[in-house]
Amino acid sequence: MTSPVAAVRMTGISKSFGGVRALDNVDLEVLPGEVHALLGGNGAGKSTILKVLNGVHIPDEGIVEVAGQKLAAHTPEAARAAGVAMNFQEMSLVPTLTVAQNVFLTREARNARGLIDDEDSIHRAAAIFKMLEVEVNPRALVGDLGAGQKQLTEIAKAISQDARVLILDEPSTALAVSDVERLFVFLRKLKAKGVAVIYVSHRMDEIARIADRATILRDGRHVITAPLADLPVDTMIEHIVGRRSKGFADVVRGDVTRGAALLELKDVTGPHKPDNVSFTLHRGEVLGLAGLLGSGRSALARVIAGIEPAVAGEIAINGRAVQIRRPADAIAEGVALVPEARATQGIIPAHSVSDNMVMAVLGRITKGGLVDRTQASEIADQMIQRLSVKTASRDHAVSTLSGGNQQKVVIGKWLATDPDILILDEPTAGIDIGSKSEIIRLVRDLAMAGKGVLVISSELSELLTACDRILVMADGRAHQMLDRADLDDPTETNPEHALQAAERRLQIEIQKALTAKETTHG
């Protein structure tokens, strides 16, 4: 039996950073015309092996072959020349160039005189976004875009390369459910043309729909490669976490007695979004903000946190009207925002875990102009323990931690300020299921301790697990406030099925909000 030449064959790849072994003798084989899922928790080595394939990292040991040819050198240029394209999580975009310039960077169309033809790039970029049916302005500067639009630009950049091997790393974090479907349609077309697609996602439902085979990594080691048919979701999760996990279904929501009104918004309008939003957040309550990309959820968070102050409307905290003009005002009122882009807005990667944890409370722990190092260490140790942050020590740079643990550091940083109101913007984006459940549990605990928590998430199961009420937003406006309990079907006793049923209902409400928006516009 002759097997076709593998599109990608990586054999015995090992890679260490410092003393830490990120990859230990890992094999990965991807065939032409298949969608191959690469699965694993945070720190499993997914990013590392992809970066080896893409030429960013040089492996300590092992061989990389693309279409039967050994890679000439471990550089991004060599990988690209061999036909490998990848979307990086926002890391391959130059903020000072436009969307179209980024998509075709180093592959710009030239006119007859050999000069760059930007108009052509704009048209081709627009065509890609049109095919995906998403709205991104090819002329916009990437630096002016939100995280979701940047992610879409990354995807456009990767798929514009006519690659032999297309690597999509968490492409769906920026996409609404309907957009993901269009991406899948496109990927099936690529499959038919014999392109090998490596698909990384934390969302099992997507993997089940698109992937032909899956390779699962854990702790830098290869666990299993098998056809999807042999990998039901339970089995996948079992291999990823290494023990039986119950996902979110075991997070007990419990009954929280809703306390006094903590944060009241009346007709609050921001510079662009939100538009006339009113709601009340009570003590002991977790309020979710649901909606698609661009619905104004993050903009609302930025208004409350004073990053983009409100231009109209009233905000009251603890029954007292407050003026929030800058982040310091919000912090003084007990508001803490854990932002969406944790790498740029949440942490200083090169600084230690301890330094990051105390960043927001430096004023409190400074004595006579000097930072009290004992107290700083105490705060850091306390947070590391409370949030079970996996780090070699409090003095290690945050950049050495996995994504999930970095996020815990950001949350710890804000918990150190002991806020009344905590706003979490996509707190679990790109984090493995184990860490996700931990963070949701933490959110519930904070509410139980009498705080008010606002959670923004694109993962509906997460919102449904974490929240007492959910505000559905579309186009900057508040569409509907839903009571979590009303989304449950009282006759359904299986918790997992109940969650899925609630997810479907919430999805319907989000879609309704969109059509409501369209009719008011039309």
Added chain:
Amino acid sequence: MANAVSAPGRALFANWRQNIIYIGFVVIFLIFAVTLGDKGFLNPNNLLNIVRQTAMIAVMAIAMTFVLSAGEIDLSVGAVAGLTTVTVAMAIAAAGPIGGVAAGIATGLAVGMFNGWLTTRIGIPSFLTTLAMMGIAKGVAMWISDTAAVPILSPGYAWLFGGGSVGPIPVLLIWIAVLGGLGHIVLRRSGFGRRVLATGGGETAARYSGIDTANIKMKVLVLSSCAAALAGMLYAGRLQSGRFQLGEGDELSVIAAAVLGGTSLFGGKGTVIGTIVGAMMIGLINNGLILFGLEFSQQLIARGGIIIIAVALSQKR
């Protein structure tokens, strides 16, 4: 028709912060034209003099636009210009004009490659590399010339590099126009220019996109030193001599010209046309302040103030 005429005008004012350099240039020119009209400001000779005096700054600033756009800086340009006046003058004395030009180009290449090697291979930030090079270049120039001026006795060289004119147009103006046009197209429309802007705008992103950023940095530093060497050759031609003091302190005017023109000190953003207008504006201000009869001390203060105002107005809010 009326629309067609006013549309560019409206665009200019809609983005007035971006275009402040062009608006500022026109405003300052008009103010000088009205207040200094009777003192000979508008005399064609005076205007051409402004061009002659700013040509060297402009030439160096065109290359500096690339260096800054790539997220680097070159503080050695003034000293390299000075060194080149000496090497060119000595080479002309020994081997004639051709040898002089060869020596000038060799000086630029040698310094630029050394700067680039230290910055990209050894990893010393260009700020420090070129700061050190500033001293080294000046020291070498003083040493080999024995701190004395070296005369240039080649009329052909002096005509081509600075002194001559074609009809009423000074050769220096032609140099600026040719290099400016070339620089503008290369930065805006060539693959190299795009790679420079990408390197300065986000080095990691550029590298992940397959750009050899070390190579780009090497090239812009070589480009900058070669432009500095050319500026030195122009100084030498215009003054028909080589002296180590020529070009002294020019690095600040050069960086100011680029920043005034809208090039970012933090990389990723640059415009050659803006830089040339920035250089001309500095020359214009110098000329106007002299005609106003200000003392040198007052000129320094006024010039600094005008630059601060212009850059402050161009900041994005």
